Amino acid sequence: MNQEAFQNRVLPAKNKLFRFALKFLGNEEEAKDVVQEVFIRVWNGRDQMHEVQNWEAWCMRITRNLSLDRIRSLTRKQTQPIESSFDVRQETLTPHESTEAHEDMQRITQFIAALPEKQRQIIHLRDVEGYSYNEICEIMELDMNQVKVNLFRARNAVREKLTKINAYGL
Amino acid sequence: MDSKKIEELLNKYWNCETSLEEEQQLKEYFKSGEIPEQLKDTAALFQYFDVSKKKSLNDIGFDNSILNSVAPKKGKIVKLVYNSMRIAAGIAVLVAAVWFVRQELRKSDPPSATVEDTYDDPKLAFEETKKALMMISKSFGKAEEQARKLNMFNEAQEGINKTPEKK
Incomplete structure (x- = not known):
């Protein structure tokens, strides 16, 4: 090359x-x-x-x-604490969007940040970057089963928290 | 996309059974903005994914700094060639200057020693040589005269030494 x-x-x-x-x-x-x-x-x-x-x-x-x-x-x-670290709201949204999505986004950022490291990495690789399971296996040096289990847990942990907001208006 | 299809896709999604294409469809759908109330939270999650992907490395000089650090060898050779060219140019200027100065000096001040010592006319040269030889011969003559005086003393001393033996 x-x-x-x-x-x-x-x-x-x-x-x-x-x-x-x-x-x-x-x-x-x-x-x-x-x-x-x-x-x-x-x-x-x-x-x-x-x-x-x-x-x-x-x-x-x-x-x-x-x-x-x-x-x-x-x-x-x-x-580092999420306040000072990965803040997706920075410069990525228009003011209109950010007013609307502000709270939801912040909550989701917190949910994802609260996940165990492996789950957080895998959900990022799959849902943000759009890698295939095989690629995730290669990147994370895990087998297919572990990748799927971790992704399943990550997605469902986030889902659970989202439904909780709905149910209790947290 | 109708809501039933979305429901179905979402169920598959939560069970990790969706393909990348299907997940992309969901992302597109939640980007569209016409989302039923009960899916608002899920929409936020997909929007979060979408927004997260926009996060980028905010550094204009990044590529260049990488490319520079990636090609140190070529840079070194170029530098080496460049520097030696500079040194060579310096030497060339110095040599040229010395040559010109010498040339000028020769022109303005013709070397004297060789011209003075050399006679173009052989007759003149012979005369000069003869003069020089005569001078040497004259000096020899003078020295011989002095040596003869010494000889006289020598003979006298020898004479004195001989007389007591005769007695």
């Missing part, structure tokens, strides 16, 4: 990698650092690229491993 191919094929995945790293780290600067490191690793390992069937899933897996390493080195078991 030459530099041009790298620029055209690998680099556009940066936002996906960034969002994934952000899910782990909860800090944009840290996430950016991780993405940078991922790209450098991918470039240095480009000779093995032809052995990799799905390079994007491969990149995502490196992102995951590096993010976990970083969490370990920061001795931070938990991501």
